[in-house]
Amino acid sequence: MKDYQAVIVKNEKIAENIHEVTFELNETPKVRCGQFGNIAVGGTHLLRRPIAICKTEGNLVTFCYQLKGEGTRKLKDMGAGTRLNVLLPLGNGFYVEETEKKVALVGGGVGVFPLISVLREYGTKKEISAYIGYRNQGAVCGVEEFKKASKFIGVTDDGSYGEKMNAVQAFAADLEKGNRPDVVLACGPTPMLRALKTLVEKENLPCYVSLEERMGCGIGACLVCVCDMTNGAKARVCKDGPVFDVKDVVL
Numbered sequence: 001m002k003d004y005q006a007v008i009v010k011n012e013k014i015a016e017n018i019h020e021v022t023f024e025l026n027e028t029p030k031v032r033c034g035q036f037g038n039i040a041v042g043g044t045h046l047l048r049r050p051i052a053i054c055k056t057e058g059n060l061v062t063f064c065y066q067l068k069g070e071g072t073r074k075l076k077d078m079g080a081g082t083r084l085n086v087l088l089p090l091g092n093g094f095y096v097e098e099t100e101k102k103v104a105l106v107g108g109g110v111g112v113f114p115l116i117s118v119l120r121e122y123g124t125k126k127e128i129s130a131y132i133g134y135r136n137q138g139a140v141c142g143v144e145e146f147k148k149a150s151k152f153i154g155v156t157d158d159g160s161y162g163e164k165m166n167a168v169q170a171f172a173a174d175l176e177k178g179n180r181p182d183v184v185l186a187c188g189p190t191p192m193l194r195a196l197k198t199l200v201e202k203e204n205l206p207c208y209v210s211l212e213e214r215m216g217c218g219i220g221a222c223l224v225c226v227c228d229m230t231n232g233a234k235a236r237v238c239k240d241g242p243v244f245d246v247k248d249v250v251l
């Protein structure tokens with residue numbers, strides 16, 4: 001992990017309230033899927049913002065971000081040539097075992113972005129089915145990436161794109177048809193992950209989830225990001241996660 005002086009080469013809107021920023025670093029970083037960066041968007045007075053690394057290509061690193069509050073709105077207004085400090089790669093990331101040939105990706109909201117990195121890392125080595133939920137048609141993004149999966153089922157909360165359901169319901173419907181993966185990788189809002197946990201426990205499927213918590217340092221030092229484990233212990237989402245075995249975390 002390094003604190004890079006990264007230069008923005010592109011920063012543009014890709015869907016309703018969603019922007020994509022690409023940084024150039026002074027070297028090619030070693031990143032695995034599901035890891036994230038902590039971006040210093042506002043000099044010293046604002047905390048850094050944790051954002052999943054969506055794509056890497058040589059010295060270029062791309063993040064997709066939803067406009068939410070002060071930090072992401074500041075980032076949106078930064079043009080090519082702007083220099084920012086970006087700490088990366090952080091966290092453990094997703095890992096698919098050699099024996100796990102069929103992978104299901106279940107993503108919703110901003111959770112779709114780390115799943116793009118999984119597809120880029122494992123897409124040619126595994127049979128990947130992606131079940132992706134968006135709020136509505138305007139929020140649909142990343143489709144050109146997800147279409148590279150063996151199967152892509154995109155759905156929306158209001159039915160304006162794909163069927164009217166959420167990503168967990170889309171996954172459950174496919175499971176019912178007998179399409180059973182060896183492992184499930186997921187990222188999305190907590191209620192979505194909670195519903196997924198109930199489903200995978202019932203189906204006895206291995207499942208790993210990437211969690212979102214408010215963060216400070218991003219490197220395990222400040223304890224801002226702790227979450228509860230099922231064994232009563234605490235874990236730091238930034239350092240011990242953000243990816244956990246769903247059995248191990250309280251959702």
Ligand SMILES: Cc1cc2nc3c(=O)[nH]c(=O)nc-3n(C[C@H](O)[C@H](O)[C@H](O)COP(=O)(O)OP(=O)(O)OC[C@H]3O[C@@H](n4cnc5c(N)ncnc54)[C@H](O)[C@@H]3O)c2cc1C
Binds near residue numbers: 036242
């Ligand atoms: C590991 C990880 C990966 C993430 N990946 C993405 C991604 O790929 N794309 C994306 O759009 N968002 C992602 N998020 C959420 C993103 O960090 C927040 O939306 C963002 O920090 C909001 O900042 P803000 O200044 O615009 O909002 P504000 O609400 O003004 O932020 C105030 C403070 O709360 C924190 N915060 C607010 N919402 C969240 C949140 N949901 N999770 C964590 N901290 C939050 C901010 O970092 C900041 O410190 C990720 C979060 C984590 C922990």
Ligand code: FES
Binds near residue numbers: 215224226236238
């Ligand atoms: S953000 Fe500081 S310990 Fe996780």
